[in-house]
Amino acid sequence: MDSNEIRSRFLKFFEDRGHKILPSSSLIPENDSSVLFTTAGMQQFKQYYTDPKSADKDFGSRNIVTVQKCVRTGDIDEVGDATHLTFLEMLGNFSFGGYGRREAITYAYDFITKELGLEISYVTVYKGEGVVPKDDDSRTIWNELGVKDIRLDGSDVFWGPTGGSGPCGPTTEIYCKNGAGEDVEIWNIVFNEYFCDHSRERLDKGEATLKKLDILGIDTGMGLERLLAIVQEKKSVYETDLFESIIQFIQKSSTNYNERSARIVSDHIRTAVFIIIDGVIPSNSNHGYILRRFFRRVFTKASIVELPNNFWIELIKIISKIYFKNYPEIKEKFDYLVSVATEEERIFEKPLDGVETYRLDLEATKIGVIKKLGTNHIPILKDENTASGLYIYTLFETFGIPIDLCISVAKKLGYEVDEDEIAKALREHQEKSRAASAGMFKGGLANHNEKTVKLHTAHHLLLAALKAIIGLTVKQKGSNITEERLRIDFLCDHKLTDEEKKKVEDWVNEKIKEGLSVIKRDIPRHLAEKIGAEMEFGAKYPDIVSVYFIGPGDSPYSGVSIECCGGPHVLNTRELGHFKILKEEAISQGVRRIKAALI
Ligand code: SER
Numbered sequence: 072m073d074s075n076e077i078r079s080r081f082l083k084f085f086e087d088r089g090h091k092i093l094p095s096s097s098l099i100p101e102n103d104s105s106v107l108f109t110t111a112g113m114q115q116f117k118q119y120y121t122d123p124k125s126a127d128k129d130f131g132s133r134n135i136v137t138v139q140k141c142v143r144t145g146d147i148d149e150v151g152d153a154t155h156l157t158f159l160e161m162l163g164n165f166s167f168g169g170y171g172r173r174e175a176i177t178y179a180y181d182f183i184t185k186e187l188g189l190e191i192s193y194v195t196v197y198k199g200e201g202v203v204p205k206d207d208d209s210r211t212i213w214n215e216l217g218v219k220d221i222r223l224d225g226s227d228v229f230w231g232p233t234g235g236s237g238p239c240g241p242t243t244e245i246y247c248k249n250g251a252g253e254d255v256e257i258w259n260i261v262f263n264e265y266f267c268d269h270s271r272e273r274l275d276k277g278e279a280t281l282k283k284l285d286i287l288g289i290d291t292g293m294g295l296e297r298l299l300a301i302v303q304e305k306k307s308v309y310e311t312d313l314f315e316s317i318i319q320f321i322q323k324s325s326t327n328y329n330e331r332s333a334r335i336v337s338d339h340i341r342t343a344v345f346i347i348i349d350g351v352i353p354s355n356s357n358h359g360y361i362l363r364r365f366f367r368r369v370f371t372k373a374s375i376v377e378l379p380n381n382f383w384i385e386l387i388k389i390i391s392k393i394y395f396k397n398y399p400e401i402k403e404k405f406d407y408l409v410s411v412a413t414e415e416e417r418i419f420e421k422p423l424d425g426v427e428t429y430r431l432d433l434e435a436t437k438i439g440v441i442k443k444l445g446t447n448h449i450p451i452l453k454d455e456n457t458a459s460g461l462y463i464y465t466l467f468e469t470f471g472i473p474i475d476l477c478i479s480v481a482k483k484l485g486y487e488v489d490e491d492e493i494a495k496a497l498r499e500h501q502e503k504s505r506a507a508s509a510g511m512f513k514g515g516l517a518n519h520n521e522k523t524v525k526l527h528t529a530h531h532l533l534l535a536a537l538k539a540i541i542g543l544t545v546k547q548k549g550s551n552i553t554e555e556r557l558r559i560d561f562l563c564d565h566k567l568t569d570e571e572k573k574k575v576e577d578w579v580n581e582k583i584k585e586g587l588s589v590i591k592r593d594i595p596r597h598l599a600e601k602i603g604a605e606m607e608f609g610a611k612y613p614d615i616v617s618v619y620f621i622g623p624g625d626s627p628y629s630g631v632s633i634e635c636c637g638g639p640h641v642l643n644t645r646e647l648g649h650f651k652i653l654k655e656e657a658i659s660q661g662v663r664r665i666k667a668a669l670i
Contacts, residue, residue: 072187072302073312074295075396078138081162081293084182085136090164093130095139098349099358105234105270107358108346112139112163113233113261113290120238120263120288123167133169138162138295138397140345144361150338151331153300153307154255157365158342160295168286175260175289176212179245183258187302189247192254193220197228197241202281203265209243226275230261230290235270238263238288239281251306257297263288309334316389317341324385325376332372339365339372340386340412347408348400352646353415357521359646366415371473374426383412418588418642425472430480433458437484453489460492468496516552519639525647525669526557528589528640529579531621532650533559533667534605535632536578540571547605548662556653556668563663567655579650582631586645587622591638605634 072080082092096115098108103117116135119126126133139161149155164178183189194213199205205223213221224244231239245258264287269279299311309318317337322328343365346358353363373382387408391401401408436451453459458481466472474497478488516527530550537545541563549560567575596616599606604618612635619640620630641647647669654666 074299077187077295077298077302078160078162078397080186081182082136082138084186085134085164085178088134088178089132089169090134090136091130091132093135093137095137095160098140098142098346099351103234107361108142108144109139110141110143110145111233111290112137112141112161112292113165113231113238113263115139116165116167116290117233117237119165119167120284120286120290121266123286123288126167133167135165136163137165140349142342142346151334153249153251153253153309154294154297156294156296156308156338156342158338158345162293162295162298164289164291166289168288170289171287172208172262173212175262175291176209176243177216179258179260179291180213180216180218183245183247189301191218192246192248193222194218194246195222195224195228195242195244197243198223198225200225200229203229203241206241206243206262209241209262213243230259231263232267232271232274236266236268238265238284238290239267239271239274240264240288247301249300249306250304250310255297255301257301258291258293261288261290261292263290307334309337313393316393317386320385320389321376321378321382324379324382327375327377329376332376335372336369336376336378337386339369340383341390343369343412344387344390344401344408345398347411348398348404353411354521354524354641354646359521363415366412367419367473370416370419371476374476375479381413383416384409387412414586414643425466426476426480429463429466429472429477430484433481433484433486452486453492456487458486458488460489461496463488464493464496516637516639520554522554522669523552524639525641526552526554527638528621528644529647529650529667529669530557530559531605531619531632531634531636531640532579532582532644532647533557533575533665534561534634535621536575536582537561537563539578540574541567547607556666558664558666560658560662560664562661564661566657567663567665572652572655576650576652582622583644583647583650585622586643587631588643589640590620591640592618592620599635602629602633605632607635 086092096109100106100109100114103114109115123133141159141161143157143159146155147157150157166175183191196209196213197203197206210221228242228244229239230242231237240262242259242261244256246254246256249255264284265281266284267274267279267281273279296308296311296313299313300308303311305311308314314337318333321333321336325333343362346362346365351358351362353359353366387405391405395402432451449462449465450459451462463474463477466477467474474493478490481488516523530552534547544562546562547559548562551558593615596612596614599616599618606612616635617637619634619636619638621632621644622630649670650667651670652665652667656664658664
């Protein structure tokens with residue numbers, strides 16, 4: 072039985088029992104900004120547990136069945152074992168007062184044992200705590216169904232809420248054996264009986280209140296990949312039909328294969344593909360940042376297992392083949408997916424060169440050609456057999472060279488690595504950067520998020536456009552950015568004509584479409600002045616200044632926009648969307664103001 076058959080059997084099973092089939096919601100939750108990604112099937116239905124009547128209106132049914140795309144970053148360190156994934160499809164049936172424990176448990180039992188012919192190893196039920204009593208009803212029902220092994224469990228079998236508040240309640244979980252004979256949790260049946268006024272974290276600390284809901288809500292979730300491993304009698308999710316061909320490709324093309332890295336590559340690239348399909352572009356904040364992190368981990372692990380150039384093209388092709396029936400967008404957007412991955416690799420490439428340099432230096436040290444003293448005169452080796460963790464950390468801090476790649480290079484050359492030293496330096500670095508970002512950074516964005524960062528880059532483009540269209544006499548006099556719009560005040564002796572405004576808009580939008588990279592370089596102030604970088608009039612600059620280049624050409628000091636700035640900015644203008652001037656007005660003699668937005 073393959074993944075396609077399981078999906079359709081699940082939907083049909085519940086449709087036959089009075090459930091309405093609904094599509095998966097987006098991976099980016101639409102009405103819950105307290106979570107970055109959809110992590111559970113119930114997320115799109117959160118409101119119906121407190122307002123079940125609106126389900127009648129919205130769906131014409133209180134009972135729903137879905138196959139929901141989910142992204143779970145919380146388990147990222149576990150990825151590579153037999154069961155954990157960052158992207159998964161969750162099979163779920165939901166009810167907002169339509170039925171209760173007996174039906175929910177019996178449906179699950181029938182689907183597992185009769186429809187799929189599997190054997191249940193054991194189930195868990197909630198042992199009770201605080202205001203929530205022991206779940207004797209579930210125990211009785213399982214018992215009547217003939218399940219012998221019923222285990223009482225604690226907070227693991229109390230689920231939710233997702234985000235800052237929401238429905239939650241005791242659960243009963245079903246365990247079955249995989250192909251390795253290990254018991255794996257496959258189905259979680261949640262009885263949403265309570266509303267929690269705060270997050271799960273605060274609930275666990277005793278800082279939240281549980282209020283009984285008017286109805287008993289049902290929320291069940293069964294990971295498709297885990298279920299497949301059991302149905303197909305596999306030892307891990309990576310051997311099922313959703314992963315087999317991806318892993319086979321990596322194995323075949325790798326020249327330094329290791330299972331865990333291969334699994335991480337295959338999991339993360341799949342997650343990245345699904346996140347992009349739902350409209351996210353890599354960037355330095357929020358969803359875009361998580362997406363970028365997935366790509367970075369893909370490239371890091373890929374270089375450890377030594378995959379060939381452009382390996383992602385083949386992987387995306389395989390993924391689109393696996394999913395084309397259920398997610399045809401992957402095939403439709405194939406070229407786009409490849410171009411995003413290629414761009415991310417290009418940005419990532421630089422640090423990889425650094426890893427190669429580190430390897431060469433280590434090798435040279437080994438054969439005694441050099442006694443390398445690195446940045447800040449930290450020796451490359453701690454002692455004869457141990458690579459210095461501090462040195463590796465410094466490479467990361469100074470040049471952004473990935474730590475795990477350096478560790479892997481050192482180990483491959485037979486060195487031990489002082490990883491505690493790295494962890495300690497990282498902790499200190501994090502504390503420092505927290506303190507720094509709390510303060511104001513001159514010439515940069517003090518409070519930034521995805522929206523303001525984009526507007527900040529658009530601001531640079533706008534200034535460059537004004538100079539290109541109106542003339543070099545344009546000088547910036549002031550600026551301000553909110554989440555909604557940017558504002559620029561500039562020297563100009565006349566009201567902009569409609570034609571000029573249109574030309575400025577078109578200029579900016581053209582640069583956005585060209586997908587120009589935005590690169591930061593720290594260079595001496597006199598050089599910045601010489602190449603004509605925009606500098607704030609009257610401001611005092613340090614000897615070394617940060618300069619942002621948009622669309623640098625062949626020469627490292629060229630670009631359509633060159634500005635001294637503290638950042639942050641997007642990495643590519645393609646991230647900006649569409650630029651529009653909202654208003655142009657005079658604010659004093661010879662000074663004009665433009666307000667503009669990205670839509
Ligand atoms: N919401 C529960 C889970 O994610 C059941 O669907 O496990």
